[in-house]
Amino acid sequence: MPDRIAPGVRLLLCGINPGRHSFEQGHHYAGPGNRFWPALHAAGITPGLWAPERDVELPTLGVGLTNLASRWTRAAAELEAAELQRGGQRLLGRVAELEPRVVAVLGVGAFRIAFARPAAQAGDRLDARELVGDATLDLRPGAEVHVLPNPSGLNAHFPLAEQARLLRRAALAAGLSLQPPRGGRL
Template sequence: MPDLIASGLKVLFCGINPSVYSAVVGHHFARPGNRFWPALHASGFTERLLAPSEQEELLTLGYGITNVVDRATVSADVLTAEELAEGGRRLEAKVRRYRPRCVAVLGIGAWRTAFGHPKASLGAQPWTLGGTRVWVLPNPSGLNAHYRPTDLARLFRELRLAVESARS
């Protein structure tokens, strides 16, 4: 699954890993029921609800998408701790290369495992990644029923407002 990335992004959204469905169709967060695109819109990152096939429009807005682990799976819970840790090292190198203003990791469990922060919570992190500030959001997968769409929108909005207020 190719990254949607460029230098100097406002936010680099980082999923755990692509779904098999996303890998087949070639678009991030493409699986029906994934709430990433509705959360972006409801939180004000996008003016309208984008379809996964319109993902390139994010770059013009200053946003990109990557994953901690490149391997596509039916469910992220089949990833090993070793895969997540190795993916974390690759993500850090990517962040150093592209220098986004903020990295938003979409999955608290992935962040805790990949970066060795077992007690981390959602929101702004006290740690940086490759010198870049980190924000952790819930995994927007439809399989993660812990968060309702309104909760996701609120948490994504908090990130958007923090990034906008930190503009130089």
């Protein structure tokens, strides 16, 4: 699954890994039950409800997409801890390279494993430098990491409105220009 990143992205959204539909279609969050695109729209990040095929356009809004792991699975639980940990280090390398203002990791359980933070909760915000285990990695001061829930339909117990609220908070922290939130105040 190719990253959707361009120089100057302010908000880097990091998923866990592609599902089967995303892998087959070559676009992020393409599963029929995935709530990523509705949450992005409800948060005011996209001007309309975008189809997954428009993921290539997100960098024009200052938003990039990547994943902790590149192989597709039916469920994130099929990934090995070592895959997530390698993905966490790769993500920090991308943060050092691209210097986004905010990185939002979409998957609390995956975040806990990737960064050895077993107590992490949805809504947590950290300075990215707190996650660096390798002292040679130079991260820009002030880069924030936001922990968000996985938008997969398999994680439906987490309300769409709360997902949108946390995405909007991350986008505002990144300094993005947003549309009014959809569905009322977030």
